[in-house]
Amino acid sequence: MKWDEAAETAQELIPIPPIMAPFARLQSEKIARHKGLDRVTAGVVGETVKVYREFMGKEKFEELKAFLEGRGPAPAMEEELFFSDENALYHIDVCYTKYGENTQEVRNILKDMLQSVKTVCEEERLTEIMADLAPVALHGASRFSVGMTGCPNCCVSPYLKDFGIILQHRVDITDAECTQCGECLKMCFDTALRLTANGPVIDRDKCVMCELCARDCPTGKLVAGKRGFLVIAGGSGARNAKLAAPVERFTTKDRVLTILRNAIGKLRKAQTGDTLKKIIDREGAKALR
Ligand code: SF4
Ligand code: SF4
Structure with missing residues (x-):
């Protein structure tokens, strides 16, 4: 054109x-x-x-x-959201948040989580475990993969990783006035929201906790509330591809790290050739709790 x-x-x-x-x-x-x-x-x-x-x-x-327009600073591209360690047999991929997407609050939450995930992987000696599990010469696919995203859009495909951490944002409905402007409806791609004469109603079973409906609500009728993490595990985008299964929803950072330690614990006891995907196929995702 x-x-x-x-x-x-x-x-x-x-x-x-x-x-x-x-x-x-x-x-x-x-x-x-x-x-x-x-x-x-x-x-x-x-x-x-x-x-x-x-x-x-x-x-x-x-x-x-x-x-x-030269009136403000460049969007933050914070070093702490990039993971690189060629001596590690694990890789941690953070979503577009690392390029300055999302709010500073979300970037801080992911920075903190990335640091903690790295610490757990180091403390649990995950590199040695993954090296021992590899049935062939060590290469890129011998690594344990972690995907972290700041919202359920899931850029970097955490569902195709060994371990996924997805930040969830609960939206609360307040006593403020609803002017029926419809801004919130435009942003709910999951048809989890409807407008009634009394204001918005959220179907919590359908809601993926993206908070987009609350972002530009002009009256504060919809507001971003508590945040939590969805933990998924056992995904693979390689041979016999499979989506990761939910382990725990809307959980705390401490629980995320406990589940990660449990997953590494399972790998430590596994046989050569085993992967987290195979373990979850046998035992179910809840075995990591
Ligand atoms: S954006 Fe806020 S004020 Fe507008 S319809 Fe939705 S809830 Fe009501
Ligand atoms: S948080 Fe997202 S999925 Fe849930 S109602 Fe709002 S826009 Fe829809």
Whole structure:
């Protein structure tokens, strides 16, 4: 599709993380197509801006905008959210939070968790255990994999890792007024939320605890409440791929680390060639509690 020069310039100035820029271009072309246009105009890009502002939340969007306009600092890319240790037979992958996504509060929670997970892996001598379990020459797939995400979007696929830690955000309904603006409905992709004359109602069985509905509620009727962790284990994206199974939902950091120690304990007693996936196939995910 063709692009007007003014549209190209406006597109480059959309305050989004660089990793999202190609998608934002496709979004503009989608909007143009839906309008029956054969080119992207500056007006179309204006609509793309609104779409991303809603998607990313006002706080994050304004932070990036301030940076692009030279009024604020660069979004944080904190070293502590990157794991790299070529002497370890485990790998810990953190979601896009490591590139400055999410709020500082969420980044701090993940930084703290990553540090603790590393400590547990070191204390339990996980590298030696994984080396002893490997049936062939040690290589990348001999590593124990951990995936950590700041929300249930699950970028970095924790469901395909040996051990997954997913931060969950419970949304509370307060006594504040609901103006029926519908902002919350737009953000609930899981149809867990409905609006009644008395305000929002959440189906807790369907809710994945992403907190997106609360993020931009203008009155505070919906607010982010307590946070917890969903722990999953036994996933694999390799041979005989399998999704990790839930071990414990909305649990505390201490419990996450206890479950991790239990998982490593199982591996310590396992036979050559065993993996956490095979152990969970035999014993069930609850055996890690
Ligand atoms: S709960 Fe908040 S976002 Fe949802 S309709 Fe009411 S005021 Fe709007
Ligand atoms: S927290 Fe629950 S109700 Fe709110 S948007 Fe996410 S899934 Fe929907």
